[in-house]
Each structure stands twice: as structure tokens, then as C-alpha cells.
Amino acid sequence: MPATLLSMAGISGEYPMIGVDLTQAVNPNRAFMQYDQTQAMMKGNEVVILKPNTEPQGYVYDKSAEKLTETALPENLKKEALAHALLGSYLYKNQLYKLPKEVK
Numbered sequence: 001m002p003a004t005l006l007s008m009a010g011i012s013g014e015y016p017m018i019g020v021d022l023t024q025a026v027n028p029n030r031a032f033m034q035y036d037q038t039q040a041m042m043k044g045n046e047v048v049i050l051k052p053n054t055e056p057q058g059y060v061y062d063k064s065a066e067k068l069t070e071t072a073l074p075e076n077l078k079k080e081a082l083a084h085a086l087l088g089s090y091l092y093k094n095q096l097y098k099l100p101k102e103v104k
Contacts, residue, residue: 014099032084041081046073048081056081 003019006012020028033040040049047059047068058073091097 039081039085041077041084043077043080046077048073048078050081050085 004022007021007023020026029044031042033042037052038049040047042048042061045061045063047061049057049059051057056073056078058071058078059068060071061068
């Protein structure tokens, strides 16, 4: 969302955040959702839901029926969802959220 908001405000440049400018014709084929401590990542029609102190849950989303059906998903998809969920805290804790210094 921040990349889209900056674009809508007419601000361009490099900034240390992930995301896609939704005003551009780019389809990242993924979405992230969060409610309180529950986070989810959707890639294509596969959804991984992460809740504290539980194993990641896998689902397939049927867009026409607007329904999630529980299913087993690959471990790499679950790990990717967890990595995205932890990225912000990791970058902040290790002060890696800055742009690299330009090489002269």
C-alpha cells in the first residue's frame, strides 16, 4: 500500500519497503491480509493463514463461490508466508531498513 500512496501523491524515488504500485499495470499475483495477530498470504488461488502458536493452515480460494477450502499446501509456500510476516520486524531489529549507500 505505501508504494501506491506515494505514487498517488506524485512522489517517486527509491525507498526501503516492499510492495507494488497498484496504479501501474502490474499483477504481482499475490496479496497479504492481516487482522490482529492473524496474517495470510494468497498466491494465485492458494492461501496460507498464520496464527500465533499454531501450524500454518493451507486453503484454496474459489473466487466464483467466494469460499476457502482447507487443503495441504507445499512447505515452501508456508515458509514464504512466514518470511513475509516476519520481514518487517527482522529488518527493523537489525537496522536493515535503509537504502544502501551509493558507491562513488
